[in-house]
Amino acid sequence: MLLLNLSVLYTISDLCDKIVESLCSKRKEQLLLRSIAGGECSVLENDNINDELDLRIASVLQSTGHHYEGGFWTDFGKDDLSDKKRNVAIVTTASLPWMTGTAVNPLFRAAYLAKTEQQNVTLLVPWLCKSDQELVYPNVTFCSPEEQENYMRNWLEERVGFKADFKISFYPGKFSKERRSIIPAGDTSQFIPSKDADIAILEEPEHLNWYHHGKRWTDKFNHVVGVVHTNYLEYIKREKNGALQAFFVKHINNWVTRAYCDKVLRLSAATQDLPKSVICNVHGVNPKFLQIGEKVATDREQGQQAFSKGAYFLGKMVWAKGYRELIDLLAKHKNDLDGFKLDVFGNGEDAYEVQSAAKRLDLNLNFQKGRDHADDSLHGYKVFINPSISDVLCTATAEALAMGKFVICADHPSNEFFRSFPNCLTYKTSEDFVARVKEALANDPQPLTPEQRYNLSWEAATQRFIEYSELNRILNNNKDDAKSSRNDGKIIRKSFSVPNLSEVVDGGLAFAHYCFTGNEFLRLCTGAIPGTRDYDKQHCRDLHLLPPQVENPIYGW
DSSP states (O other), X not given: OHHHHHHHHHHHHHHXXXXXXXXXXXXXXXXXXXXXXXXXXXXXXXXXXXXXXXXXXXXXXXXXXXXXXXXXXXXXXXXXXXXXXXXXXXXXSOOTTSOSHHHHHHHHHHHHHHHTTSEEEEEEEEEOOHHHHHHHSSSOOOSSHHHHHHHHHHHHHHHHSSOOOOEEEEEEEEEETTTTEEEEOSOGGXXXXXXXXXXXXXXXXXXXXXXXXXXXXXXXXXXXXXXXXXXXXXXXXXXXXXXXXXXXXXXXXXXXXXXXXSEEEESSTTSOOOTTEEEOOOOOOOHHHHHHHHHHHHHHXXXXXXXXXXXXXXXXXXXXGTHHHHHHHHHHTTTTTTTOOEEEEOOOTTHXXXXXXHHHXXXXXXXXXXXXXXXXXXXXXXXXXXXXXXXXXXXXXXHHHHTTOEEEEEXXXXXXXXXXXXXXXXXXXXXXXXXXXXXXXXXXXXXXXXXXXXXXXXXXXXXXXXXXXXXXXXXXXXXXXXXXXXXXXXXXXXXXXXXXXXXXXXHHHHHHHHHHHTOHHHXXXXXXXXXXXXXXXXXXXXXTOOOHHHHSOOXXX
16 A cells, blocks of 8 residues: 555656656746847846746745655655666866866766766766856866866866766856855755766765755765865864864864765875764876876886986975975975975965075975976976875875875875885984985885786776775665665665664754754854855856746745
8 A cells, every 4th residue: 555655656746747847948948049049047137037937836846745855864755776777976066177186086086987887977066157267267267067068078088098978067156265165056966856866976075065055965865975085174273263163164074974974985094083984095096197107117127217307396386285394394404405406396375475485494496387297397207295294195196106206205194095105105204204305316116016006096996986985785786675665667765664863863963954054144154155055146047047036936926
């Protein structure tokens, strides 16, 4: 009887879904045609809309429980079609051409997960309006999401050497100058259709959910994995009143990751300990760097000189990226490292201060503009020095090792993964640093073994991700799953058991967070960008979205 009732509910739900899709797609087609014709989004600027009634009907159907998707503990509406390919949505906080880890690594992850052909993959990235693009993207802006998607795909294909079969979608975002971060605007989860909501990978789950005011991720998706990229506490501690700010951020991070994730992966122990978390490096290096390393090994086998230059450092020129530690080390041991010259490549907000400090201390540093780590001009360097202790897992360190160079870095949790490589020379004290520099300059690095090259690759990183995120268990969770039963080709979860105490607490935390982020005053008090509870008119124009008041109506009319 229960299954019969659920079958009737699904039939009604499917019918309503078709009505909603028909009404909304009709309106979006009209918006698209007007946009092509050079007009603006008339939903926003024209009060005389002939199809306003259609939109209201659609919004009522969407908002009155016609497809019940569960509460804070159960979700009857999740599709779990084990006889079909599963759907994986990767949601991140940045996108190219911003060359930051949360833009680059999720793009590679999407490509290599799609390459396994075991699941359909969607990469969801933020869309910035033109004014924000000019602040974030270097020397390039985009008029449409399609333009940016083409840019991302071309960049990726040049580096991986194959055509990656995955979808790229966009959600509205706004750039915060104070935090130098992109903050989601509106409910990010709504940009993954319910029919595709199966497995979610949240790149920087704490960042994505600080101000998230929408559906709980674990209600909409069958399995939610968070990947922690950034050591926010380390950065915050360097600011004014940093200790107090770090205290609050630490507990907020615990709150949102527990409420919205089933599993959390920390790239290293340099991050704060989070609920439901394990430590595993699930990042690889751009295949280009491994190819450079192979060429270096071949040249050395043939008796050619692979390295003609000494030491260098490469990184965004901000104090927190290791420049403070670098200058302190070189200033303290200027006499011990007499004659040692270091080339420094980087751009950033603190460039003037860093260069002024080096000049004042009369350090032998040669500052040059930032460039791609794979640039031909960097191939000849033998030693990469990276004293940063603010990173979670430094991509540049992995890239240098892949190119067959020595790496000198601090004995720090962020470098734990690299210690197994013989060319990684770590130091605990400033005296150790001097010894490591002299050792590296006096010797040649060892060629990487095939196993070491594989461990640095994205193929290996993808396998580690599938294992530690428990994706292998989820992807293989088919007909034998005791928690599911089949009905007319659909898998309906048997989520009728009483939730345990932990699930009750998680649901309560999610509800409290939803209430908290719904209050604009509280949002502003905690540093949110004004007006980011919903996306704005410009986002509607750029992404051809219905206005928030139509998507999420308030019944006052």
